[in-house]
Amino acid sequence: MSDLLKLERVTMEFGGLRAVGDLDFHIAPEEMVGLIGPNGAGKTTVFNIITGVYKPTCGAIHFNGVSLHDKKANRITALGIARTFQNIRLFGSLSVFDNVRTAMNGRLRHGIIHSLTRGPAFRAEEERIRSEVLALLDIFGLKDDADRQATDLPYGDQRRLEIVRALATGPQLLLLDEPAAGMNPTEKVRLMELIHFVQEKFRIAVLLVEHDMRVVMGVCQRIVVLDHGQKIAEGTPQAIQRDPKVIEAYLGEEAQHA
């Protein structure tokens, strides 16, 4: 009952296509879970169901015991689930600093009226947010780039900024959608270190969707394998590597070589 996130018999159908069928899985607090599967297995669909982009056809999702049924994406974020995107989605015309502070919007106490009156309480909150954002950027080595336009950053930094921005929403669960996509081996090693660092520093759970086996095996404590929208295996990285069903469906020769 101490599960942070719990999916029960979640099914998602698009017309006649069953993208995800009867999926059960859970994530404990501060746990690092990997979600893998071949292309089209339904990984991103699961992401989109959890974050409220899609409404599941049936099944239940609970986060900290709260049902996510019919909750809008921004409400789900406010409950403590943050995400990054497979194709980077930074706010292109905003600075690095503004990208991060925008993500603190859900926790603001002031709104339109306060932005207009600009009283002491408003200024205090803006100042608090400013130092929080700068501290966060500092942790990830992006403080010197605070005033740069987000899309001017190098590719790897943009990925990092996406993670920083997601952390700024104050999550308990961070969903990473193929964070290693487009990275070279050195960058991948740095990414793995980063994910470990984030998990330890912020004491949050991480759900990682990733194609790159080395990253998933290196980061996750537990792995869930999807194929054709069904869960075909679940277990530790070692167990998954040896599971014949997984090898057949996904890992193929690569795993036999390993």
Place this chain on the structure above:
Amino acid sequence: MRKSDAVKKHIAHLALAAGLAASVALYAIAPQLDDYAVNILMLAGINIILAVSLNLVNGHTGQFSLGHAGFMAAGAYTSSIITLSLAPVLASAPAWQAQVAFFAALLAGGLFASFCGFLVGVPSLRLRGDYLAIVTLGFGEIIRVVIQNTDALGGARGLEGIPPYTNLLWTFGIATVAIYVVASLVNSTYGRGFISVRDDEIAAEAMGINTTKYKVAAFVIGAFFAGLAGGLYAHFISYIAPEGFNFLKSVDVVVMVILGGMGSTPGVAAAAVLLTLMNELLRDFEQYRMIVFALLLIVLMIVRPQGLLGNFQRRKRKAPQP
């Protein structure tokens, strides 16, 4: 050090006060100016209000609206009906009472326009881009056609004899407030949400931003000031007709926003003044005026696609390397 900190802290308030003081100064020297200059200033001020308020919707929030003239009409007619029906009373009342009544009528017009903005904002939650442009265009036309066919509002003949209460103080005072509201709204953590909606709605939603609320807020605030501008215009020209608030009027305002730079408040305010002046300078070449405008826009889009003072560019997203 401490002194400059205090200035920085209250920079927005100081700017607001300076703008209002400038409006008072302008009002004070108005009697020395000739009527023609006052008229141009008046139109420039009204255009600033229209452009800055549309910029919140089209520029900052990225919701392409073509219905600003409709909101302007809503405000113009509401305030005019109020002042016209009060005219017998106000004619014999002291001037300050008439001005207070005028202000109340303006506010009523603004509020009614923002109610209309709310009605347009709601469908905008589902529509984007071209589809939203068409819905707002349709909405603006509906307002115009309803007025045209309502005898109580003067029908196609329009309303005449509207008391000329508008002066430079009202016009520039409200223009200052419009600039202050839009600028200080956008320059806050809360207000950065408007820009995030424009940049990437899906990401904004995923970062906990209630995009629905932001879009409706942009429409409601934008329409409120368009309504005020409409009221000022009606009580300046003294005569309004539905034709004056047609689709072309909306396009005029959109041109100001694009010319000045989507999302740049100083830019669109400057463009509003520039286009008002150009309209006057080209008065002798009436039939070629639209050609000049069109050419200006084409050249601008080639040379400076982000607008005169805009720094917002749609950069190509870097494609992930394989």
